[in-house]
Amino acid sequence: MEIIRFAELKAQPWRNGGGVTRELAGHPVAASSRNSTEQDGGRDWRVSIADVSKAGAFSAFPGMDRVLTVIDGELLLLTVDGAEHPLEKYRPFRFSGDADSAGALPTGDIRGLFVLTRTGAFKGYTSIIELSKKRAHPVFEGQFGILLQGQATVGPGTAGTEPGADAGAGAGTAPAAAVEPRTLDQYDAVVGSDATTPEILGRGFLAVVSIDRVAE
Template sequence: MIHTEFAWETADMVADRAVVIRWGDLEPTPWKNGGGLTREIASSPEGSNTSDFDWRVSIADVEAAGPFSSFPGVDRVITLLEGGSMILDSESGRTVLTVREPHSFPGEASVTCELPDGSTRDLNLMTRRGQASGDVSIHTVSSPMRIDGDGSRRLVVALEDGVDARESQRSNWTLDCFDVLDTTGPLSVGPGTFALISVL
């Protein structure tokens, strides 16, 4: 079972939400093409699957070279979290991924990966064109970073143990590596290293 913590604040009849998802509670599931395992962090609409989501965030373990699953009509952002490197080959050329550098590509592209340094772990954002859009950024801060609420859904993914997150003056959490804070409200995060995913 996923342990969650909630906080609400009513503004213009819309409730802010904050949910903490602990990495150890996420269950691995097979890739769409069966070539690996992934852990889904969040998706919309709730209960959607790999064929009908508007957007989806997950962390995948890649242990062998091979093709990526095809997702027509979907924009993808992949961010290498662990492992020396990953090489992507597609019709548009060859891309060498390095740790914590987000890379965007279309989901319908025919992409294969090479793992010159062995297995990797990566963070994935997928948004369906015309239904959602999003971006991924990586931050390392020595003091809390303020993130204002603008109506978008935000997921803060800790990339090390002990990342503090606070929502206003109401709630605060300590996130360990790959724990996630899923929120729509303003917050501050840090010190530490984390990925920030924003989805509209």
């Protein structure tokens, strides 16, 4: 069961000085992928959290798709190819990395969850769900569960195991019942798995990011 601790991530400044980005996860560009540039960091996909503190242009990512979700702050006015889109908190918005885009901050600084995927190779999705203390939310392979607000714990579940098998059991692995739930801090990310199927319980809001490979 893998947890990416937000507090341990290094902040990287934007080229235009308008904010900083912390990369939660990324996938190196495949040898078969084309149109990779230094600008996209050599990634087929990337999940990151950025602090936006200054209005201005967003960096272009040719050949990539983006999903942006405001996760802290009230409003981002995003202009994409001349069209203005008011992005409220917890409302994912998809746009092309090729587009001429810029952001304005009418209500102050914001923090955004960015999902970047190479067009034609991967497709990214972001969903915002409300957590429950009674019904655990599973995180499957190809997904990340990111705690946005509230309190939550994560433990290995049973959704990915065969009937009669111990969840998480295997060579050198303790049964699920023997694994203590681990506390999540704000913006920590749980890496999904079909083997142990991590399950999140708590109160608050969770971003579920899915990275799907596009069939050839």
